[in-house]
Amino acid sequence: MSLEFTASEMMSVTAARALTNDMTCFVGIGLPSEAANLARLTHAPDVTLIYESGTLQTRPDILPLSIGDGELCESALTTVSVPEMFRYWLQGGHISVGFLGTAQIDRYANLNTTLIGDYRNPKVRLPGGGGAPEIAANAKEVFITVKHSKRTFVRDVDFVTTVGFGRDGKARDNVPNIGRGPSVVITDLCILKPDPETRELVVTSLHPNVTREDVIDATGWEIRFADRLETTPAPTAGELEVLRSLKARTHAHHSGQH
Amino acid sequence: MAEFLSLQDAVSRHVNNGDIVAMEGFTHLIPFAAGHEIIRQEKRDLTLIRMTPDLIYDQLIGAGCASKLIFSWGGNPGVGSLHRLRDAVEKGWPKPLEILEHSHAAMACAYEAGAAGLPLAVLRGYVGSDLPKVNDQIRFIECPFSGEKLAAVPSIRPDVAIIHAQRADRQGNVLIEGIVGIQKEVVLAAKRSIVTVEEIVDDLGASVNACVLPAWAVSAIAEVPKGAKPSYALGYYERDNAFYKQWDGIARDRESFQAWLQENVFEKGAA
Numbered sequence: 001m002s003l004e005f006t007a008s009e010m011m012s013v014t015a016a017r018a019l020t021n022d023m024t025c026f027v028g029i030g031l032p033s034e035a036a037n038l039a040r041l042t043h044a045p046d047v048t049l050i051y052e053s054g055t056l057q058t059r060p061d062i063l064p065l066s067i068g069d070g071e072l073c074e075s076a077l078t079t080v081s082v083p084e085m086f087r088y089w090l091q092g093g094h095i096s097v098g099f100l101g102t103a104q105i106d107r108y109a110n111l112n113t114t115l116i117g118d119y120r121n122p123k124v125r126l127p128g129g130g131g132a133p134e135i136a137a138n139a140k141e142v143f144i145t146v147k148h149s150k151r152t153f154v155r156d157v158d159f160v161t162t163v164g165f166g167r168d169g170k171a172r173d174n175v176p177n178i179g180r181g182p183s184v185v186i187t188d189l190c191i192l193k194p195d196p197e198t199r200e201l202v203v204t205s206l207h208p209n210v211t212r213e214d215v216i217d218a219t220g221w222e223i224r225f226a227d228r229l230e231t232t233p234a235p236t237a238g239e240l241e242v243l244r245s246l247k248a249r250t251h252a253h254h255s256g257q258h
Numbered sequence: 259m260a261e262f263l264s265l266q267d268a269v270s271r272h273v274n275n276g277d278i279v280a281m282e283g284f285t286h287l288i289p290f291a292a293g294h295e296i297i298r299q300e301k302r303d304l305t306l307i308r309m310t311p312d313l314i315y316d317q318l319i320g321a322g323c324a325s326k327l328i329f330s331w332g333g334n335p336g337v338g339s340l341h342r343l344r345d346a347v348e349k350g351w352p353k354p355l356e357i358l359e360h361s362h363a364a365m366a367c368a369y370e371a372g373a374a375g376l377p378l379a380v381l382r383g384y385v386g387s388d389l390p391k392v393n394d395q396i397r398f399i400e401c402p403f404s405g406e407k408l409a410a411v412p413s414i415r416p417d418v419a420i421i422h423a424q425r426a427d428r429q430g431n432v433l434i435e436g437i438v439g440i441q442k443e444v445v446l447a448a449k450r451s452i453v454t455v456e457e458i459v460d461d462l463g464a465s466v467n468a469c470v471l472p473a474w475a476v477s478a479i480a481e482v483p484k485g486a487k488p489s490y491a492l493g494y495y496e497r498d499n500a501f502y503k504q505w506d507g508i509a510r511d512r513e514s515f516q517a518w519l520q521e522n523v524f525e526k527g528a529a
Binding site: 052064066073086126134160162178 | 284285286309310329330331332333335336337339340343344347348359360361362363364366367369370381382383384385386387388389392406436437438439440442443469490492496497499500502503
């Protein structure tokens with residue numbers, strides 16, 4: 001039996017599967033939050049989710065709109081101050097995975113959430129760094145989830161807000177006390193991983209019904225594919241049901257229909 | 259020692275044109291009513307500091323109160339852009355806005371250093387980021403013990419801190435519960451402080467390790483029920499997420515923003 005699912009659902013389910021039960025995950029708002037909570041509600045019930053607002057080990061029933069919704073605090077084990085969150089829990093080395101989204105990503109997985117264009121004369125001003133620059137440095141590894149398009153996947157980001165592997169792929173080399181950096185990028189088309197030597201992102205798995213051409217057309221550099229290219233397993237009925245019900249609850253809540 | 263004042267008097271006495279003002283509250287307990295009072299009193303040339311400018315600074319910037327913004331994440335959480343902030347940065351409307359941007363970790367550390375009376379904060383931050391290239395307040399130092407290269411930022415020492423909290427007792431001691439963010443640090447880092455509260459009670463009901471600001475660490479307290487709306491006060495009301503979504507349309511163009519401001523801020527009197 002084949003199930004109907006959208007590319008966005010494929011992305012969320014695949015991103016959720018990257019998380020395992022034993023991880024302590026510092027969660028970014030938006031797509032990462034959706035994926036992290038889907039993981040918690042499916043295969044990883046004991047995954048520890050932490051949001052930068054200070055909520056430790058939180059179990060929201062709906063997806064928060066902001067990083068500091070009351071739901072996160074009320075369902076958390078405890079809530080600490082923001083300096084404590086960044087200094088003790090993140091910089092102190094307690095986070096195994098930082099889960100981030102982005103506006104732009106380049107071939108070395110550098111992230112830009114600052115602006116498009118020139119800094120002093122921006123074409124589009126984006127929100128800025130937030131927690132990401134230090135999450136990327138201090139988490140043991142980083143997962144990234146973002147929709148695939150030529151506007152997003154650029155050869156070189158306009159601004160490195162948050163380092164992946166730097167402009168040359170070598171930014172983490174010989175830096176003491178720094179995490180491994182991005183280990184996987186999950187999009188609505190495919191899964192990418194950094195080449196172990198050059199750190200350039202390489203497609204390792206195509207989602208069902210996605211072709212190489214689809215990925216090439218949506219990527220702003222000459223994208224490479226792994227020699228042993230896999231096909232990502234489709235979402236299961238159970239995963240889709242949990243995801244859809246989570247999104248329906250969330251939508252009703254944020255529209256004031258609760 | 260905390261003085262009980264009306265919001266109008268607290269703002270008029272403690273916020274001056276040209277001041278460095280930090281109105282904090284990490285998504286929770288954002289002092290919107292106090293922000294609206296600053297807009298009504300037409301304060302000008304403020305340097306505004308806030309980790310997440312949020313709707314409150316979008317409104318102050320659009321109303322022409324600010325000449326400089328120090329921040330670390332300037333979006334409408336979960337929704338998109340702060341259009342008034344963008345209009346000021348991209349087009350200089352209603353006036354040019356100088357910006358200085360950090361990361362959250364650096365700002366949190368800078369507030370903490372301000373509270374601790376130190377000139378700078380040190381963190382393992384900004385590795386490989388372009389932010390130090392556009393913000394000369396981000397420097398790097400070498401640890402004198404290990405030799406490790408670490409980021410340094412100046413501490414934040416505002417002229418005035420403004421926060422919202424759940425309760426104060428009749429002596430002026432303040433209780434903050436839930437996402438406490440950077441509330442305590444910003445008050446201790448500032449020269450003066452205004453705390454708006456949901457209610458004034460006989461007994462704070464604080465547990466032994468609760469986040470409490472003693473009356474002698476606060477300049478002014480104003481009782482302003484619903485003073486954090488459309489953000490929220492844990493135990494009193496929820497975040498108005500529907501309004502945060504509506505704001506995107508209101509703030510998107512100058513005319514609809516000005517109409518909103520007129521109706522909801524200027525024509526509504528001080529609390």
